[in-house]
Amino acid sequence: MTLSETILIAEPAFDFAILGEGEYACLELLVELEKTARDFSTIKGLVWKRGNHIVHNEIREPVPDLDTLPFPARDFLDTAQRDPVDGNIVESIRVVTSRGCIGTCTFCCVNLHNKTLKGKRWRGRSPMHVVDELEMLVREYGVRVFNFADSSFEDPGRRGKQRAREICEEIIRRGLPLSPRSTCAAKR
Numbered sequence: 001m002t003l004s005e006t007i008l009i010a011e012p013a014f015d016f017a018i019l020g021e022g023e024y025a026c027l028e029l030l031v032e033l034e035k036t037a038r039d040f041s042t043i044k045g046l047v048w049k050r051g052n053h054i055v056h057n058e059i060r061e062p063v064p065d066l067d068t069l070p071f072p073a074r075d076f077l078d079t080a081q082r083d084p085v086d087g088n089i090v091e092s093i094r095v096v097t098s099r100g101c102i103g104t105c106t107f108c109c110v111n112l113h114n115k116t117l118k119g120k121r122w123r124g125r126s127p128m129h130v131v132d133e134l135e136m137l138v139r140e141y142g143v144r145v146f147n148f149a150d151s152s153f154e155d156p157g158r159r160g161k162q163r164a165r166e167i168c169e170e171i172i173r174r175g176l177p178l179s180p181r182s183t184c185a186a187k188r
C-alpha cells in the first residue's frame with residue numbers, strides 16, 4: 001500500500017492510485033473525471049498528482065456491509081476456457097465471501113491493511129448473499145467448482161464456523177450441483 005507514491009513518481013503512465021477498498025473511490029474518481037472543473041481532493045483513499053507533488057487524500061473507511069456491493073461482473077466467463085472432460089464446465093471460479101482477517105501475522109499484507117484502514121478487521125457476506133452468487137454462477141454460466149479466495153474464510157472464531165456451516169447448508173438446501181469431479185468419480 002505504501003508503494004503508491006513510489007509508483008506514481010516512477011511511472012508517468014499512472015495518474016492515480018487507490019488505497020484500501022476501491023469500489024466507491026473508483027466510482028467517485030470516474031464521476032470527477034467526467035467534469036471539466038475537477039476536484040480530486042475529496043475522494044477518500046485516492047493518491048494523485050498535483051503538479052510535481054503527490055497528494056494522499058484521507059483514508060477511506062472499509063465497506064461495513066459487504067452485502068451492499070453488487071456481485072463482480074462475470075462477463076468474461078462467456079469466453080473462458082472450459083474443460084471438455086467435465087461437460088464444458090468453467091473450472092475453479094474465484095469467489096470472495098469476506099474481507100480481512102483477525103490474525104496479526106507480521107509478514108502479512110492483510111494485517112498491514114487492517115492496521116492502515118482502522119476498520120473492522122474482518123467482515124463477511126451473509127450466507128444467503130454468498131449462495132445467491134454461487135447459484136447465479138451455476139445457472140447462468142454452468143460453473144461447478146468454486147475457489148473461495150478469502151484471506152480468512154472461516155473467521156471470526158465460532159461465529160465464522162457457523163457462517164461456513166450455513167453456507168454449506170444453503171448450498172445443499174438449494175440442491176446446487178457443485179463439484180462434478182467427485183460426482184464423476186462416484187459414477188466410475
Ligand code: SF4
Nearest residue numbers: 101103105108111151
Ligand atoms: S491472512 Fe493469514 S497470514 Fe495474513 S494475518 Fe490472516 S492468518 Fe495471518
